[in-house]
Amino acid sequence: DGGITQSPKYLFRKEGQNVTLSCEQNLNHDAMYWYRQDPGQGLRLIYYSQIVNDFQKGDIAEGYSVSREKKESFPLTVTSAQKNPTAFYLCASSIKTGGVIPEAFFGQGTRLTVV
């Protein structure tokens, strides 16, 4: 089955630690995104990538880092510089080719809690 896999589903982090959230897709999509969602709020873009080895900052990139070494993978690292990392994190991918509906496909999300 094609889709996006995020792991883990739940993650607990001690203050001052870096933690990496995994996102893998087998849809052969070019673009991948990371969003943060706080309770009752919308999705805020952290980083996005349209091609391997290239990525751009979104609206709230401070305290986060990403890499895109493979088309299928777009891991997100939440660094100790992120002051309030407790949130729900969603990874998405979308096709860029014209002629098809370019909707984004989402993973199931990772709920990160700082303890």
Next chain:
Amino acid sequence: AQKITQTQPGMFVQEKEAVTLDCTYDTSDQSYGLFWYKQPSSGEMIFLIYQGSYDEQNATEGRYSLNFQKARKSANLVISASQLGDSAMYFCAMSPEDAGGTSYGKLTFGQGTILTVHP
């Protein structure tokens, strides 16, 4: 820069009735795509409907239709014959597109509207 505004934090509708969820947008792009997603309490994001900015006809997908008014920069979602399972958070989103309809760049979301369907 793109901005999506959803002015209704919460909406209530009676089962089997229709409901309209508002979405206005602002962009300097000539070509763009508009999307609606549904997020149940489980947290998953479900794609509902898409409208290209150059599409002259409003998009429809089953019970969902998109009331696209380009001059007013609005892309309202209409859900007909509401069902209890429609209770969820609904997000409007947009991304720029090139002249060939290829999406690129940021996919920007609004703040969402919580829809509650009453029996």
